Amino acid sequence: MAYAVQTSSLTKYYGKARGIIDLSLVVEEGDFFGFIGPNGAGKSTTIRTLLGLLSPTGGTAKIFGKNILTHKTELLADIGYMPSEACFYQNRKVREIIKLSADLRGAARGKSCEPEAARLCERLKLDTEKKIGELSLGNRKKVSVVCALQHKPRLCILDEPTSGLDPLMQREFYQILEERNREGATVFLSSHVLSEVQRHCRHAAVIREGRLLVSDTIENLGHTGAKRVTVRGLHEPPRLETVRDVKKSGDTMTFLYSGSPKELLAALASLPLTDVAIAEPDLEEIFLHYYTPDAPEPDKEEP
Amino acid sequence: MTLLKHELRQGRNALCIWTLVIASMTALCVLIYPEIKSQMSAVSGMFSNMGGFSAAFGMDKLNFGEFLGFFGVECGNILGLGGAFFAALLGIQSLAKEEKDGTAEFLLTHPVSRSKILLQKLSALFLQIVILNAAVIGMTLLSVAAIGERPDPGTLSLLFLAYFLLQLETAAVCFGVSAFIRNGAAVIGLGMAALFYFLNIVANLTQKAGAFKYITPFGYAESADIIFDRSINGRYLAAGTVFALLGVAAAFFWYRKKDVR
Structure with missing residues (x-):
């Protein structure tokens, strides 16, 4: 079976600035995968490269066995993406944005997302008549959740999904993700909140300074x-x-x-x-140990 | 089609305001013509004899005492410059605004190829320019009928066609630039339109700068020349077409592979 996500030696530089270096990662289909690292480690760069927003400097990335460069549009139809910053057209209503997102997908799939969108809005208590410009970050995040999940994607890619959501909404959000996961969807989320990764994910990878440090089950990561x-x-x-x-x-x-x-x-x-x-040691401590610079070297640039 | 509809909806307010302002200003100018005409016979000679100043605005070739002469200068400024500003803003913001506002990430993670996005955005630009021009032409014809003037329809059509092409070219060139930038789009767009306008004035002032006419779309949209020659200068227009195509090609070439952050 093809992996949901598979990168080999994926590298991205922004000019001379480091994005990610030599990142090889696999996520099996049906997994609930956490991608952990401090700010600026390269989590978003990895995700944006997988989505085709950025073109890799080197290496390859495949989703469901297909190269992201050559099958991008086709793959995007199977992906639900929630960006870390939920930015939408300020002057439009929530309802219009959700419809726009569904319509942009509709061309590819030809099926209605409306019932699922309505269910999600209900569960997240999202007022669809408000304008985007009037929403708080948390509420914009909810719009993002609906846009990412209303078409029931095979792969959910979520970039720091819970920032801005209150604890009750976080719980509801994870419940929705776990339901989707049970129905067969692969969940790939990035986070720097270790406890939520420990609680919900089965596998996790740690990234620091653009390099993958470790990728294993949550259990094994705890037994160092x-x-x-x-x-x-x-x-x-x-x-x-x-x-x-x-x-x-x-x-x-x-x-x-x-x-x-x-x-x-x-x-x-x-x-x-x-x-x-x-x-x-608790898991948090182990992750912190990976975060700190005296951790086992993902080899340094300076001599 | 979804994106095209979305683009038109996003641009609706701006389109309404620009159309309203340009159409009403053009109509207003036409409506005050009878008033000016009576005074104009006296000063027409003066207007065409102010040397460089007259030449700069093409007034050395135009007769203000005739409706088309008056319309050419007034319309040349309102629809020519106003339309160019409008088209420049539309074109330059088309792609840049999405990145500046962070909506590019939303748009580009849907299963729509970048080429299709570019095509639909271009179609939206074209349609909005068509709508503005149709409204302005309609208002002009109504007000021309209201004051009882009967300008030569062929020449009038050429003037409108030239302004329309000027806007298309400005929009296309700005669209090309839009693919490369993220911030400061509006300023760059308005600056480009103003630059085009002044290049033409400089070209009118001195023969040495005549080559500028090939660069600026105001070169072929020069009312005085169109009324005088009863045609649009083919060489300037050909150069303009090349610039417009280069703009669109640059947008496709760059934006299809661009890193969107």
């Missing part, structure tokens, strides 16, 4: 073998190679440790500590 160690009564962390992310507050010190447990215990035993706790 690292421990969060908390000790009291020490001024210096034990001198071990794999100690990192040292934080002190008062007489308490915590650090991440990913070496052998025997060495850690031996080192701790020789120190004048008063208390110790060793625990699994």
